[in-house]
Amino acid sequence: MTESDLPKDPADALAAVVALRRLADRLENAAVEQAMRAGWGWPKVAEALGITRQAVYKKHAQRLIAAGVKLRRREG
Amino acid sequence: MNSFDSYLHDVLMRAHQEARDDGSPTIEVQHLLLAVAAEPEPTVRPLLASAGLDQDAVRRALEQEFVQSLSAVGVASNAYDLPRPSRLPSKPAMGTSTKLALDRGFSSVTRKKDLRPAHLLLGILAAQAGIVPRALAIAGVDQEDLAARVHQALTEQE
Numbered sequence: 062m063t064e065s066d067l068p069k070d071p072a073d074a075l076a077a078v079v080a081l082r083r084l085a086d087r088l089e090n091a092a093v094e095q096a097m098r099a100g101w102g103w104p105k106v107a108e109a110l111g112i113t114r115q116a117v118y119k120k121h122a123q124r125l126i127a128a129g130v131k132l133r134r135r136e137g
Numbered sequence: 138m139n140s141f142d143s144y145l146h147d148v149l150m151r152a153h154q155e156a157r158d159d160g161s162p163t164i165e166v167q168h169l170l171l172a173v174a175a176e177p178e179p180t181v182r183p184l185l186a187s188a189g190l191d192q193d194a195v196r197r198a199l200e201q202e203f204v205q206s207l208s209a210v211g212v213a214s215n216a217y218d219l220p221r222p223s224r225l226p227s228k229p230a231m232g233t234s235t236k237l238a239l240d241r242g243f244s245s246v247t248r249k250k251d252l253r254p255a256h257l258l259l260g261i262l263a264a265q266a267g268i269v270p271r272a273l274a275i276a277g278v279d280q281e282d283l284a285a286r287v288h289q290a291l292t293e294q295e
Contacts, residue, residue: 068209068210072266072271073206073209074209074210075266076202076206076209076267076268076271077206077207077209077210077212079206079267079268080202080203080206080207080212080214081207081210081212083203084207084212084214086160086161087160087219088219090160091219123225123227124224124225127224127225128224
């Protein structure tokens with residue numbers, strides 16, 4: 062997007078940032094759950110997202126365990 | 138617990154549920170507004186109703202705000218029909234926007250015992266930018282006018 066493509070009103074541009082983050086968070090939650098249900102391990106999910114294992118584990122482990130997703134060992 | 142404390146507690150419990158349903162790790166001011174719109178209370182809900190707002194109307198406006206904000210940068214919100222992610226089991230933390238609304242609501246009184254449920258709504262309505270003012274505008278609500286009427290109702294209560 063070039064600068065001229067920005068919404069005219071800064072309020073719209075800033076609100077779009079918030080909305081995109083929310084959309085990305087939703088997509089991340091769903092995608093990580095899908096991957097873990099498909100048997101991916103934390104290191105591979107972390108590598109795919111370009112973040113550390115610790116970060117992905119911290120963000121998603123509790124939720125997935127509560128949802129009854131069978132997780133591979135953290136190291137696996 | 139006095140009546141304001143118990144109102145605040147009940148509202149925060151509802152907001153907490155809204156945040157979880159939303160898959161949000163934090164309670165944001167839009168969750169607080171949804172909670173306030175649903176919490177049975179003799180002054181706050183009628184004030185919202187006078188502006189045409191109940192919880193469903195707030196929810197619809199918030200959803201529309203999301204769709205519009207994405208479309209402003211060329212993203213269709215229905216581009217992904219995402220499955221509902223599993224909900225976070227832990228308690229969502231208080232988000233910055235909620236803290237700001239609470240601070241603004243609380244700072245409108247000098248003595249804590251003077252706090253009324255409507256002060257919480259006043260704190261939410263003090264937002265100058267962000268999702269809430271945009272959603273209110275979408276719902277056709279004059280935010281300033283509503284805030285003035287909440288203020289008026291508080292003055293009459295004293």
